[in-house]
Amino acid sequence: MEIILLQDVERLGSKDDIVEVKGGYARNFLIPTQKAIVATESAKKVLAENIKQRAHKEAKLKEEATKIAEQIVAKKISIGAKTSTSGKIFGSVNTIQLAEAINKKGFEIDRKQITIPEDSIKEVGTHTAKIKLHKEVVVEIEFEVVAE
Template sequence: MDIILTQDVERLGNKDDIVSVKEGYARNFLIPQKMAIAATATARKVMEENKRQRAHKEARLREEAQKIADKLANKKVSIGAKVSSSGKIFGSVNTIQVAEAINKKGFEIDRKQITLPSDSIKEAGTYTAKIKLFKDVIVELEFDVVGE
């Protein structure tokens, strides 16, 4: 029996794949668990249309992310923190402060999109953060941690 997977199934396939399985496996497990639907002619047409629309939407999102990445590429952000005489920060700098500094420059970046070289930064200096704007659009942004 041919089925269309509605989600990733381990050792069987990924979402929107058309696979052949035994009829009992499809009717007794996959279809009742909402992991698959029967691959009828209409279901195949609907799946192809959904794939086409998803690809169009994804291309538009990737294009927007690339525009933001181009604008962010040469920017440098400065983050102020209270620093001791030895250069150590009282507290730490994390993704929240980096996101706030980037947003002040006019970009809408969520803190969950930012990856720092370590979990938190505890010394003044220059660091590089990776910002994931889309699945494959990642931009590196330099930022300075300076004493106030």
Template sequence: MEVILKQDIKNLGDKDDVVTVKPGYGRNYLFPKGYAVLATESARKVLAENLKQAAFKQEKIRKDADAIAARLEGVTLTIGAKAGETGKIFGAINTIQVADALKKEGFDVDRRRITFDQDPKFVGDYTAIINLHKEVKVQVPFTVVAE
């Protein structure tokens, strides 16, 4: 029996895969739980259309991410923090502060998409990596200065 999976199932397949399973497994487990549908001709056509639309949406999201990445290329941020005489910051610079600095520059980036190469705990130059898309990552340099 061929079924179309509605979600990822360990050791069976990923979402939107067409897999062959034993009839009892499909009728007694996959169908009642809503994990799969029977792979009829109409269900295959619906699946093909959904995959086509999803690919179109992903391409649009990727193009938007490329456009934002191109605008972010020349941006350098300056972030102020309280520091001691040796240059060590009281606390650390986090992604929220970088996201706020980007917002002041006119870029609305979610803080959860920002990571660091190394944790900024001293005054100096660092790099933030912004994951705009799974294929588009931008490195934005920023400087930590003592206030």
């Protein structure tokens, strides 16, 4: 029996795949649990149209993410932190402070999109971080931690 998967099924396929399975497996498990539907001609046409529309949306999102990446790289980002006389920071600078500094520059970046190679920064200076704007667009930015 030919079916269209509505979600990822382990050892069978991923969402929107058309796969061949035994009739009992489809009728007794996949279809009742809404993991799949029967692959009729009309269902295949609907699937093809959905895939086409999703590809168009994905291309648009990727293009927007690329534009934002170019703008973020051009900005100079600095974060103020209280420091000792030796240049050590009281506490640390992490993704939360970096996200706030980027958002003040006019971008909407969530802290979960930012990764810092070290878990947290404890010294004044220039550091790098990666921002994942899209699953295919990851930009590396430099930011400076300065003493307040």
